[in-house]
Amino acid sequence: xxxxxxxxxxxxxxxxxxxxxxxxxxxxxxxxxxxxxxxxxxxxxxxxxxxxxxxxxxxxxxxxxxxxxxxxxxxxxxxxxxxxxxxxxxxxxxxxxxxxxxxxxxxxxxxxxxxxxxxxxxxxxxxxxxxxxxxxxxxxxxxxxxxxxxxxxxxxxxxxxxxxxxxxxxxxxxxxxxxxxxxxxxxxxxxxxxxxxxxxxxxxxxxxxxxxxxxxxxxxxxxxxxxxxxxxxxxxxxxxxxxxxxxxxxxxxxxxxxxxxxxxxxxxxxxxxxxxxxxxxxxxxxxxxxxxxxxxxxxxxxxxxxxxxxxxxxxxxxxxxxxxxxxxxxxxxxxxxxxxxxxxxxxxxxxxxxxxxxxxxxxxxxxxxxxxxxxxxxxxxxxxxxxxxxxxxxxxxxxxxxxxxxxxxxxxxxxxxxxxxxxxxxxxxxxxxxxxxxxxxxxxxxxxxxxxxxxxxxxxxxxxxxxxxxxxxxxxxxxxxxxxxxxxxxxxxxxxxxxxxxxxxxxxxxxxxxxxxxxx
Numbered sequence: 265x266x267x268x269x270x271x272x273x274x275x276x277x278x279x280x281x282x283x284x285x286x287x288x289x290x291x292x293x294x295x296x297x298x299x300x301x302x303x304x305x306x307x308x309x310x311x312x313x314x315x316x317x318x319x320x321x322x323x324x325x326x327x328x329x330x331x332x333x334x335x336x337x338x339x340x341x342x343x344x345x346x347x348x349x350x351x352x353x354x355x356x357x358x359x360x361x362x363x364x365x366x367x368x369x370x371x372x373x374x375x376x377x378x379x380x381x382x383x384x385x386x387x388x389x390x391x392x393x394x395x396x397x398x399x400x401x402x403x404x405x406x407x408x409x410x411x412x413x414x415x416x417x418x419x420x421x422x423x424x425x426x427x428x429x430x431x432x433x434x435x436x437x438x439x440x441x442x443x444x445x446x447x448x449x450x451x452x453x454x455x456x457x458x459x460x461x462x463x464x465x466x467x468x469x470x471x472x473x474x475x476x477x478x479x480x481x482x483x484x485x486x487x488x489x490x491x492x493x494x495x496x497x498x499x500x501x502x503x504x505x506x507x508x509x510x511x512x513x514x515x516x517x518x519x520x521x522x523x524x525x526x527x528x529x530x531x532x533x534x535x536x537x538x539x540x541x542x543x544x545x546x547x548x549x550x551x552x553x554x555x556x557x558x559x560x561x562x563x564x565x566x567x568x569x570x571x572x573x574x575x576x577x578x579x580x581x582x583x584x585x586x587x588x589x590x591x592x593x594x595x596x597x598x599x600x601x602x603x604x605x606x607x608x609x610x611x612x613x614x615x616x617x618x619x620x621x622x623x624x625x626x627x628x629x630x631x632x633x634x635x636x637x638x639x640x641x642x643x644x645x646x647x648x649x650x651x652x653x654x655x656x657x658x659x660x661x662x663x664x665x666x667x668x669x670x671x672x673x674x675x676x677x678x679x680x681x682x683x684x685x686x687x688x689x690x691x692x693x694x695x696x697x698x699x700x701x702x703x704x705x706x707x708x709x710x711x712x713x714x715x716x717x718x719x720x721x722x723x724x725x726x727x728x729x730x731x732x733x734x735x736x737x738x739x740x741x742x743x744x745x746x747x748x749x750x751x752x753x754x755x756x757x758x759x760x761x762x763x764x765x766x767x768x769x770x771x772x773x774x775x776x777x778x779x780x781x782x783x784x
Contacts, residue, residue: 276318276327283314284328288335294421295340296692304421305447311378312393312452319382329378333371338363340416343688351508351684370407377403380772387775393453395771397445401438401764412613415660416693418444423696429725432703433751435760436662440700442764495742496540496647498677499573500712500720501525502737505548507683515550521736523567529738530571540647541573541598547656547681548714552579554594554602565600572598576644578655578679580635581605588636591616593653593679595644603645607638608655609664615657641667649674649745651710656680659698659711662753669705669754675743676707681714683734691717691733699725704753708743723747 276284290307293300311332318324345363348354380399384392400418408414419440422428431439503522510518526543554560554577568575574597581592591611595604611617616635641664643650652668652675659665659678668676678698682691695717702709702721709721716733720741731737752759 276324276331280314280318280324280328281331283310283317284332285335287311287314288332288339291336291418291421292339295416295689296696297689299424299692301421301425304418304444306451308396308445308448309452309456312381312396312448313456315378315381316385316390316393316456319385322379322382325382326375326379328375330368330371330375332378333374334364334367336374337370337416338367340689340693341367343685343690346686346688347684350686370411373403373407376406380768383775384771393449395768396449397442398764398767398771400445401442401761402768404438404441405758405761405765413660417441420693420696420700423699423725424727426725429699429703432700432725433706433753436704436753436758437700438758438761438764442760492742492744495744496542496649498646498710498741498743499526499529499541499543500710500718500739500741501529501543501545502713502716502718502731502735502739503546503548504734504736505550505681505683505714507549510549518550519563525736525738526573527571529740530573539572539598541571542595542646543568543571543573543575544677544679544710544712545575545577546712546714546718547578547679549681549683552577552594553581554579555581565596568596568598568600574598574603574645574647576653576677576679581607583636588634590638591635591655592638593644593655597645604642606642606644606653606655607640608635608658609638609641610658610661611635611637612657641671643668643671643673644677646675646677646743649743651675651677654678654701656682659694659701662701662704663757665701665705665707666754666757669707669750672748673705673707674745674748676701676705676709678709678711679713680711683715687734691715695719695727699727704751706749706751706754707746710741710743 287307287310290303290310292298294302294304294307311328314328315325318328342363344366345356345359348359349356377399380403381392381396384395384399404414404417414437417437419432419437422440422444428440428443431443435442501522503518503525505518522545530541552560554564564575564577574595576593576595579592579594580589581594582589591608593606594602597603608616617637618634641652643652650673652665652671652673654664654676656679659680665676680694682694695711698709698711699721702723703725706723708723711717711719711721716735717730718737718739719730720728720739722728723746729739729741731739
């Protein structure tokens with residue numbers, strides 16, 4: 265009976281649970297497909313209010329944040345259920361149960377944030393809410409560090425906000441997360457936390473300064489002029505290859521269709537001796553095996569020669585010992601010769617490898633295949649420019665694009681296939697990742713997809729000439745050499761996230777020591 269009474273004492277109150285759910289739903293609306301990004305700046309207000317109400321209990325505060333995280337991650341990432349239900353024929357109740365488990369696991373990190381915030385609020389009073397941006401950035405960074413994934417960090421909600429995203433070149437997406445949570449802190453201090461007027465005034469002052477800097481920087485860096493007749497040309501092919509039912513006959517027909525789409529896009533081109541054209545095919549279910557298929561080598565080589573253009577395509581390439589396969593991007597030049605290859609470094613867990621030790625990993629099949637990790641940051645030639653290639657999920661990793669930029673890449677090229685996930689929010693959420701990679705590195709990003717969203721993203725994050733989803737499309741873009749001056753983010757990486765982490769740990773330690781001193 266005593267244990268039951270203790271458990272009941274730690275249960276979250278209904279009103280706090282409602283506030284956490286409301287907060288999560290508001291934040292869901294800020295992300296694609298809704299994209300009501302201004303809501304991200306106020307969505308955490310109810311969560312902050314619930315944490316302050318429960319600040320006397322670390323357990324209740326943790327449960328408040330955990331519930332918020334469960335609802336938010338389920339509400340923005342439910343599309344993970346599409347592939348196993350549609351293509352693996354798994355029972356939908358079981359798939360959604362697993363989705364709830366995943367959301368509940370990732371929800372631990374907002375729970376940690378809420379627990380830490382409650383400690384500061386209890387020890388230092390209402391003004392401690394000004395530390396919320398530091399704690400939030402720390403826990404998002406912790407999620408990336410522990411899980412290798414930071415999908416839908418709150419900063420990504422601002423991918424299509426032309427002013428705020430400019431700050432990513434200084435501290436990456438987590439700096440934008442810090443600013444968004446700072447906005448929520450301001451909102452909360454004015455609307456909910458009227459007992460902390462000094463903190464509200466301080467936050468307002470800081471917000472005005474930061475907003476002024478961002479707006480001034482954005483006005484000083486308008487979207488670049490993309491017209492450049494003499495610059496290297498890239499032809500992006502979006503073939504809309506279906507995800508299943510791929511017979512040999514369909515494979516042959518679809519390959520010919522790739523060629524037709526590219527050649528139709530090139531009809532208006534005037535070929536010269538110094539022509540710099542690269543045709544890019546996306547990642548797709550066709551899974552070329554260029555290194556093991558002599559006939560494919562000849563067909564693609566003839567296509568490149570016939571069109572006086574280099575060709576970049578996705579291929580399952582054997583390792584040097586021939587025992588494993590890598591998910592690779594292969595480049596052949598206008599003479600049909602192989603001139604470069606990039607092997608995917610960041611593989612998709614459970615899709616391209618099983619993140620368990622052997623022999624368990626070998627016993628469990630991955631959704632696409634068990635690939636070998638790449639380990640080299642190869643730059644490929646795009647006419648007179650050098651480009652760093654990201655394959656699908658890799659556009660989520662700022663460290664990869666940052667490494668490319670530091671090694672001299674002039675542009676970033678993303679080849680992806682999101683077709684296994686259907687017409688769901690993942691298409692625009694994935695695009696949001698790419699927008700940040702362009703701004704962080706100050707490099708244009710060419711995004712070539714199987715089903716969408718194919719687009720050219722300029723160095724300021726502007727999305728140009730986006731193709732419709734689940735439709736055949738081609739785009740022809742010229743890419744001018746960028747200003748190669750490295751951004752703060754390229755030079756120092758996640759310096760801002762580390763700063764917030766150190767500050768957060770210092771704040772918590774000082775609060776705990778203060779409590780100990782009072783008890784003594």
